[in-house]
Amino acid sequence: MTEAQTISGADPHYNYGYLDEQTKRMVRRALLKAVAIPGYQVPFGSREMPLARGWGTGGIQITAALIGPSDCLKVIDQGADDTTNAVSIRNFFARVTGGRTTQKTAEATIIQTRHRIPEKPLRADQILVYQVPQPEPLRKLEPSEVETRNMHAWEEYGLMQVRLYEDIARFGHVATTYAYPVMVNERYIASPTPIPKFDNPKMDMMPALQLFGAGREKRVYAIPPFTRVRSLDFEDHPFTVQSWDKPCELCGSRLSYLDEVIVDDHGARIFVCSDTDYCEERRQDGEGA
Amino acid sequence: MDMIRVNGVSKSFTLHNQGAATLQVLEGIAFAAGAGECLILQGESGAGKSTLLRLLYGNYKCTRGEILVRHDEQWIDIATAQARTILEIRRFTLSYVSQFLRVIPRVSTIDIVSGPLLARGVGAEIAARRAGDMLSRLNIPPRLWGLAPATFSGGEQQRVNIARSFIAHTPIMLLDEPTASLDAANRDVVIELINEARKSGVCLVGIFHDEAVRQMVATARFDILTAKQPEAA
């Protein structure tokens, strides 16, 4: 499937976008507040959704509150559009809105994602919606919710730096490779969710609006377009992203994030782009093997 | 130049846990001592010589009267001064030399002796060297310098204490039997130290049980019981 597909008419048994209008308004209010205070976690009245919490209910509620008839939705899971979860969520919205869905990054107006930011740079007319399992970047260090809120409020972030310090002391480098904490707008530390740290630099000054939803934890937060997002580091141990010795086996890209794939019963493995749309487009453009 | 002026000093102890009994130890004491003098406090055992010395140091609380000490070109009354003022005076002007060493256990001898210099901001290296010189003079061999004095003999501990006290002269020094129980050789070193200090302008007030020592150091004497003004030796 490469073209945008249109499903005529939404399932009449549901309200448009599944959520009732009051709930959408509530979510939108929370999102407005989140946009106004970049990186700050705003509580919201998370609803029961027709899938288990922890499977993207936060992201789905944001998408449901935003999506309109003119929107075109793309859903990615582990960078791919064709995994079970991505397909299910895309079908869900197709059914409850009757709106268009796509697998092409460039065509989408709303991209709901877990684990990745698309390789193709996003535009100002696009919204990136993240599914967030754990919105609190300080949680592993400080179990008390009261205390973590205070730490955010008073900008007491030494402890987060201690975590990076401990990594370097123990492993010689910062061993955190995903959910690598970022400083948003030089004020709030936020978790970029389980995206690889490879994607962190894409968040910085991104033209698209970035929204984060945690259904189980009942929090949303946001990074408005063109906001400074800095990955935490030390002067003498600067932030770096992952790199690979070889290019993508399929499209030959040296710039994208690669997944290791086992291709036969003998354990042979290849490295290919995790962003399937990006990889496919490059191959169609005549790049790669 | 007077360094200490004592006027009408009385001291009594109230023993609350022994039926509030009151012991009147000193009554109407008055004397003065000046720079370059060594004033000997006299009186029979139990007359209150040590009590008086402790009053001068601010270690005992004065019941009545004033104890003026010249500190930083001012007269300050130890009897009424704030605690922190007394601490300042002790740090720079007034020191107390007893025969007992009271220090934190496990601290090395050399560190104990250089302590007063460090407290005045002398560099660690210089302080240690001067401490070594002073210990040698008092016949404490270098092999003991790195050890804590807790294991030393009584006489050695006493000499460590004297070394610490004489390493940095204060303008006023109070001496409480510093030569008691020392052998003749070491006693002579202490007498030398006392006379050197006096000649350099220190005002010394002391208790010595040994008349021979008194004669070698005294420039004036004050008898507590007769409470007479000091008379020249």
Added chain:
Amino acid sequence: MDTSLFSQALSQEPLLQVQNMSRFYGERIGCRNVSFQLWPGEILGIVGESGSGKSTLLRCLAALDQPSEGEIQLADGGQWLDVPALPEPKRRALMRRAWGIVHQNPRDGLRMGVSAGGNIGERLMDAGERNYGEIRRVARDWLARVEIDPDRIDDLPRHFSGGMQQRLQIARVLVSEPRLVFMDEPTGGLDVSVQAKLLDLLRALVRDMGIAAVIVTHDLAVARLLTDRLMVMKDGVVIEQGLTDQVLDDPQHAYTQLLTSAVLV
């Protein structure tokens, strides 16, 4: 003798002023009508039996508890801060910058899951230090100062002895060079010989850094060796205060006489 040294020292303003401070718990008195001043570089001891109100007083001073009445003022850059009325952010900022608290149990003051270096470095990172090498250098330096082998920088505190943990806690507190340190029975759970070494270390550090300290202890020997001035508390009230050696050698109050006669100091 350098006379300018002490005239300068004496002209200083107090660092902390406490006026008629009381803390009530309903009908019960925590402490009542406490007044004193603390100057830079001074070590004040608070002694008394358990329940005498010394810990309540310390908690109020350290802004961990609110007094019911009275004033606690801290000198800060030429002005007086009303400590109990400080807004939360200011209070927390002061706690990181100007204050240090050494707990009796090092586990209350250390992060047990974080290496020795991380424990010492946290306050530096709080204050914005972002150079890993520099943090390591300072942490090693402080380990040496508190007499822990700097090569143990990456070890967890749980692998340290009680005395080492306490020294690590002290390094963690002093690394940010606070002006005022509160200590609650700092040598409490330690062997006598370990205590002695720690006392000497504390005294040297406080002397070198010119820190003012308030130390709560029930141990008069600790008070004598470590403090300049002493406050004796009983039933929530300060019954006697003054020079440490004067209070211990010539106690005026019946209770202090009892206290000092009960133990050899």
